[in-house]
Amino acid sequence: MSAPLDDRTRAIISATVPALKAHGTAITTEMYKRLLSTPAIRDLFNLSHQQDGEQPKALALAVLCYAEHINDLGALGGMVERIAEKHVGLNILPEHYPYVAEALLGAIGHVLGDAATPEIAEAWGKAYWFLADILIGREKQIYEEHEDAPGGWAGWRAFRVRSRHNETSTIASFELAPVDGGALFRHKAGQYLSFKLDVPGHGSQRRNYSISSAPGADHYRISVRRQDDGVVSTWLHDTVKVGDQLQVANPAGDFFLDESSELPVVFLTAGVGLTPVISMLGALAQTSSSRKIRYVHGADTTALAAFRPEIEALVDRGVLTADFFYAKENAPVGRRGVAAHAGRVTAAWVTENLDRSATYYVCGPDSFMRDMVDALRAEKLAPEQIRYEFFGSASDPALVLSAA
Template sequence: MADPLDEKTRSIILATVPALKAHGLAITTEMYKRLLATPAIRDLFNLSHQQDGEQPKALALAVMCYAEHINDLGALGGMVERIAEKHVGLNILPEHYPYVATALLGAIGHVLGDAATPEILDAWGKAYWFLADILIGREKQIYEGNESTPGGWTGWRSFRVRSRQRETSIITSFELVPTDGGALFRHKAGQYLSFKLDVPEHGSQRRNYSISSAPGEDHYRISVRRQDGGVVSTWLHDSVEEGDILQIANPAGDFFLNEADSNPIVFLTAGVGLTPVISMLGELTQTRTKRSIRYVHGADTAASAAFQQEIRQFAKDALLTADFFYSKDQTQTQGSASGVTSYAGRITPVWLRQTLDRSATYFICGPDSFMRDMVDTLRAEQLPGTQIRYEFFGSAADPALVLSAA
């Protein structure tokens, strides 16, 4: 357990909040510049999020959130848990933390100049190691829990691509089985896999992909959307074939079903955000849950809505009701059949308010703007925070989502 921060340190951290608001992104950008100069550390990051600036933005928000809540760190429990899960997926170890400390303090001094007094740097050094010790402790628990669970592992494990399936013109699924023939860790539906990939002409890359298969199967399945200009997604779609070997970390993530919850469920997804929800649906339908399930999904067209036939079959079997929204399908008209309703257009806050189920737990995943609209609407309707769950894809650089999830 990390020693509590003293009052003087906390006061200094709070006093730096205005400077962080003005210069936080410059500090985190400089920090990553320093970190990425070290090859052993550079290989731990998704470099595409460095190029588009998303990772520095996300870290700047996290640092700001930490500083603003320095006297009430219990409010950041959710954020700390998500960071710990991400770190475990990337195999971050205690020996990596000093590099970050050096880079962060150096960046603060570089950007703030003379304003970064020895007193301020000392306070931020203490604050950094206080949080680092919490994360290291939690990550140790997760690592040990994974290793002691049947089929679990630490580090990277080799998996073979057993099969690949084209779901839509831009989404392809890959079934993965361990090359050692050993048992498979039973993931929690909604979790993701982290990959260490060697992409020709681009070197070592790290990516996370949600598991779209149900827990308990003899494989993991990921369903990957081809991103315009995406280094890894393009490589997976164009070059990775059956029989190829990929390096994968133990499943991670805190976006999953609460087994103790008996509330009705509403899944709100858009685009490839459906992937963790498909895993959840697989688990729920396998167990023939008595919970009411409503599946709501937005796609460009009917042809781009992956797993649509499976959802329609679930609806036909009366396991759920479904609503499909097609934003670019001008020929689509509203209609219902066998538990499925189709709409032309997008999922809107107006529609969400009109169909609101106050007894339900909402699981939301999709582009940041979509999630923000859905989360803001549910919060405005005063739905309890425990009934609003959502998953970040990418680096979580949207302030409204980061702070409301903290």
């Protein structure tokens, strides 16, 4: 356990907050430029998030949050846990941390110039390694838990594509079974898999995809939306076939269903944000629980509402009720237990249909989640009743700090 940061160090870090607000993205952009010059480190990252600028923005936000809360680090518990889970999924190890330290401190000096005094460099060095030691310790725990669990493994494991199926014209599902034929780690419904992929013409790539199958199956299923100009999603859709092998890390992620609760649950999703929720619904459908479940999903059209037949089957079984919103076509006629709406899921609709006793699970584009989470918070729901997951590198402060 790292020794607590001394008062002087914390005061210096706090004093750098204005500079981070003004130059944070420039610092993290320079940091990644330095970090990614090392091939072994570059291969650990999703490079698409470098090209669109999302990763530097997200890291700049995380660094700023750290500095702003340096005197109240307990407020960062959720963010730290999320980073640790992400690192475990990508097989980040203790020996990788010195590279980041060198790149970050060098970037601070490069961007701030003479303003980056020796005192500031020393303080940020201490602050970095304080946080790094916390992450390394937590990641060690998670690695050991995974490796010791039935069906768990360390590092990368080869999986074979057992089947693939087009859910819609833009979302394809892939069932993955371990090549070694061994047992499969029981994931928590809502978690994701991390992949180390060798894409022809693009080299080594890292991606995370939510598991859309229920826990306890003899395979994992991922459901991937084709992204415009997406290197990996296009390759998966167009090239990967049954029998191909993919390198996969143990399931990870801190967004998952609380299976011990009997409280009502409402799922608010949009687009491909439904994938972790489909796993959660599968877990709920396996139980004899009498929990009240409502599934709310926004899609552009009925044809793009993935897994609708599965949802309707759960409605027919009395497991849940459902609301589908269609942004780009008139709503079709509803049916018993399934309501259809024209337009998008709005904060006003959520407020009008609020269940104050429910736990809300929210997943979709950042703007959608911000609207949903803001609406729920405005109604004074307890923080533990609002849980959400963002895909990619979220860069919204309100989402980053308190996702659960």
